[in-house]
Amino acid sequence: MSIHVASITAPVNIATLKYWGKRDADLNLPTNSSISVTLSQDDLRTLTSAACSAQFTEDKLWLNGEEESLGSKRTQDCLADLRQMRQQMEQADSALEPMSQWKLHIVSENNFPTAAGLASSAAGFAALVTAIAKLYSLPQDMSELSMVARKGSGSACRSLFGGFVAWEMGQLADGTDSKAVQVASREQWPEMKAVILVVSDEKKDTSSTQGMQLTVRTSDLFQERIKTVVPQRFDEMKRAIVARDFEMFAELTMKDSNSFHATCLDSYPPIFYINDTSKKVIRLCHAINAYFNRNVVAYTFDAGPNAVMYYLQENESKLLPFFYPLLSTVEGWGTKFTAETLQGFENTFNTQYKADFPAMLDPKLAEGISRIIPTQVGTGPQETNECLIDPATGLPK
Ligand SMILES: Nc1ncnc2c1ncn2[C@@H]1O[C@H](COP(=O)(O)OP(=O)(O)OP(=O)(O)O)[C@@H](O)[C@H]1O
Ligand SMILES: C[C@@](O)(CCOP(=O)(O)OP(=O)(O)O)CC(=O)O
Known part of the structure; x- marks a missing residue:
């Protein structure tokens, strides 16, 4: 079976100016801009491996060792955006493999408690989006990808950067200006x-x-x-x-x-x-x-x-x-x-x-x-050689 695999680690961020309130719940558009500090992945991180293959029969997610539904609208929206970005590349270059049509297997592990107010959804969606972006070799920059992660969970958009990060609320109804930007890198205030x-x-x-x-x-x-x-x-x-x-x-x-x-x-x-x-x-x-x-x-x-x-x-x-x-x-x-x-x-x-x-x-x-x-204070998502997917079967190791 021919399987493509990519892995990424992503950090947690903790807001110092809180996001609380949506003006559009479908697109996760906030009622105010927010700011956060990205924390070190040495201590808190999500590791996500994403694989695709013409032979996979359905999209699947395993989180912390258990198979979970990928059916939530938010996750579906993220996958649809990423596939669309890949499809644009495939349309421009017919030599590319039609990965946008193939099913995905995603395996993820948080090294800290999930859903306990430690921003697991932020690290989780940041890792999911960046792992698939790497798998698809997408050209989009981190701010552009942050708009995809935002649809998964608002605060996730800020985990696309290290250091000190702002989520600019934006004004547009379609959310194309509601994105994360870096305010200062870890190196600018490493203390x-x-x-x-x-x-x-x-x-x-x-x-x-x-x-x-x-x-x-x-x-x-x-x-x-x-x-x-x-x-x-x-x-x-x-x-x-x-x-x-x-x-x-x-x-x-x-x-x-x-x-x-x-x-x-x-x-x-x-x-x-x-x-x-x-x-x-x-x-x-x-x-x-x-x-x-x-x-x-x-x-x-x-x-x-x-x-x-x-x-x-x-x-x-x-x-x-x-x-x-x-x-x-x-x-x-x-x-x-x-x-x-x-x-x-x-x-x-x-x-x-x-x-x-x-x-x-x-x-x-x-x-x-x-x-x-x-x-x-820590870095943004990092590529890693650690992989949670068996490249021979496409299943969790
Ligand atoms: N590694 C991951 N990959 C994909 N989805 C994840 C991952 N980790 C967490 N999630 C999703 O995020 C949900 C938890 O989000 P929730 O907002 O309830 O908690 P939290 O993020 O830990 O807390 P808070 O956002 O208040 O800080 C999980 O049930 C799961 O659906
Ligand atoms: C208090 C907060 O942590 C709220 C985070 O909310 P989420 O990003 O978890 O909400 P959804 O967009 O509905 O997934 C403040 C913050 O992180 O800015």
């Missing part, structure tokens, strides 16, 4: 680091898709957010990133997370994504920033209770001593820090912070957190 506190890796109650539709329909606060608040923040945050101004970046990030969750609470009936553990993390971050009299940390929460905290490398030894002693029993520290560094965090806490912070340091914080993932 940006992140720690994810996994508060829950259960599947969430209200999906982002349903939640944002409810907010658009019912929240009055939301109108103010999309008309006034976000447009101004979009420009300010881009400027803060380009100027590497963490103080400003952190303030805007925290305010925008709070604004987004306020519109969730203002939805009717209300949607609760953050929980008591999330609120403890918010309070602690503000206490830490007040202690240093400047922003050394910024928190943000997506459609779930997990905290993502951004900070600069130079402040790591100031920030993490607040968290390590409280969370030393939680899994994940050993992936990035030596025993000596962790002992240093403990010592700093005991000698410098403990006396000043008795009220803020809740020993029960660890009970609400299952894992920490220390990571940093």
Whole structure:
């Protein structure tokens, strides 16, 4: 059997200016522009292999070892766009194989919990689109492909780039100007680091898709957010990133997370994504920033209770001593820090912070957190030789 195969890894991105609201649910066109940081694929990534062959009889997807339906309209829209792009190439060059007519087998693995508010759909659709684009040798650039990934899941369009990424909402009804662009590369601000506190890796109650539709329909606060608040923040945050101004970046990030969750609470009936553990993390971050009299940390929460905290490398030894002693029993520290560094965090806490912070340091914080993932700003999709498909059978290895 003649089988063509291509594989790609793609990253997760966590928004610092949130996408929440669609003006067109079919095309996933947003009510506001958004900004995100792409996280390192060393820690969180999707690996997707795509294969096509004249002998395959149906399109198939295997996700994390289980066969899943490819029937969702969103996935079908992505496949149709990619096939159309390939067909245009085939029409222009008759020597090309008619891959656009062949069925696809797609095998994908996330190395982190799926559908738990860790942006698996973003990495998943970014990987799916770029793997098939590579399989088809498509000439389209990443911004053009981001418009295909957007149809899979809005936030996925931002995972087509590394570093700091904007999704420009666009104005056109057909969505051809609603695409991702890079604001700054990882190399322009490599000191940006992140720690994810996994508060829950259960599947969430209200999906982002349903939640944002409810907010658009019912929240009055939301109108103010999309008309006034976000447009101004979009420009300010881009400027803060380009100027590497963490103080400003952190303030805007925290305010925008709070604004987004306020519109969730203002939805009717209300949607609760953050929980008591999330609120403890918010309070602690503000206490830490007040202690240093400047922003050394910024928190943000997506459609779930997990905290993502951004900070600069130079402040790591100031920030993490607040968290390590409280969370030393939680899994994940050993992936990035030596025993000596962790002992240093403990010592700093005991000698410098403990006396000043008795009220803020809740020993029960660890009970609400299952894992920490220390990571940093990362690259966009990468080609890889790792392959999940057996090239002889076209089935998962
Ligand atoms: N590797 C993948 N390949 C294809 N589709 C994927 C992949 N990973 C996740 N998905 C799709 O995304 C869905 C999960 O999306 P959902 O928005 O519920 O969760 P999430 O992306 O983890 O959370 P959030 O978007 O709120 O951060 C999965 O059920 C699956 O359909
Ligand atoms: C809170 C968010 O994470 C919402 C993400 O929503 P999705 O991109 O998952 O929604 P759909 O377009 O319906 O698939 C904010 C963000 O990532 O900007």
